[in-house]
Amino acid sequence: MRFFLPLALLLAAPALQAQDGVPSAEDDVRAVVTELFDAMRAADSSRVRAVFHADARLHTTMRQGEDTRLVEGSLANFLTAVGTPHDEMWDERVDEIVVHVDDGLATAWMDYAFYAGEQFSHCGVNAIQLVQTDDGWKMLNLIDTRRRECEDTM
Template sequence: MKPLLPLLLSLFAPAFAARAQTTAPPPPTETAAVQATIRAFFAGMRAGDSAAVRATLAPGAIFHTLTNGPGPPAVHPESPAAFLRAVGTPHQEVWDERIRFGQVLIDANLASVWTPYEFYRGSTFSHCGYNSFQLVKLAAGWRIAHVIDTRRQDKCP
């Protein structure tokens, strides 16, 4: 029986590989729902509405930023609670993060989204980079579980 196992595996392995490569793209409605959650996040930020931003986040959401120089690149955790306080604290300039949707990948209740961005305080450019969002689909809909971004002042996407 043991000599048959490698033979059976060699016969069925190509079928499994072919199935994995032909996965259908997500329905457009799911892609739109994921994008709507991210748009709501930034609309809340623009409006200074921390409750609106909080509504887009999954419980236990995590924020990170990657920094470049001086020194070696580093990953820095950021507190979602501190971010929400900052959004809700009155400030003179509108915080305007202008994004474009790059790739949106969805598998079941997990989505990964890549968005190049430019950030403005009022009409003044501050920085740019890329956001990577990980979203999960919960009973209430798509929620942001993790955001990690890059930040720089030049060579914008």
Template sequence: MKIARIFFISLMLMHYSTCMYAQNKQASEDSHAVQLVIDKLFDGMREGDSAKVASVFGEEVKMYTSFIDKDGTKKIRKGTLKPFLKAIGTPHDEIWDEKIWDTKITIEGGIAQVWTDYAFYVGTEFSHCGVDAFHLIKNPENQWKIVHLMDTRRKEDCQVKSIGQ
């Protein structure tokens, strides 16, 4: 009886560890896929490629920016994807380079959340910093798409790291 109990417990532990390995592997693959979406967004911005940038977004996108205006008043500006894409695709002399670090990705089922610090440069000149917050969904084609993007913007108190993209 004791041997049967040990055998049963061993089988249960093997099953549990196999399930945990499969879940961890899927989570790691999803996390990597989500990071690739974020990287593609910023690569497209640097390249001025609005089609590349558009490819990472879902059909319905909500965009918000939080900032403090010149009078010191906190503001929230609602944006839309179309003007954002137009700005990226309109030729400009300097590269728009958004460097990110301390990126945190959380995934549950078919939704993901990304929170990352950033510093934005026009060419080599620092413009502003803040936090980007993304929500993504996994669509029926098994692709991660950004459906919600919020960011904060400030020019002061920026703890810009030299790492990033």
């Protein structure tokens, strides 16, 4: 009997080590966020659509003088804009993606700089809330800030 426990632990060790390669929820969320920007660069509105929840909402905040303006966007309009041919690639470059997860809710926060081709357009922060569904993590709310001047334009 005293040999049984060490033998059981020895046999279980490979199974425990195999779990190290399993992506975490944070990794899964980062992959969804990365897919959004990769799909935008590819001008693939179907891929962009696939990362959003059916009830997704988009907002932008921007300064106008001393005031902050909140603008609600439309996912349908965003998908049309991404999928409409444009002369330059839309390249939203993001810095470190900070992710927090609790059960089926996640928040991703990142600085970004948006380029049309190699031409800098604007920068700011993206804050994205995602929910876990039967089809994986989906973006439910995306809000960003926009400004023309940034300390680092990536």
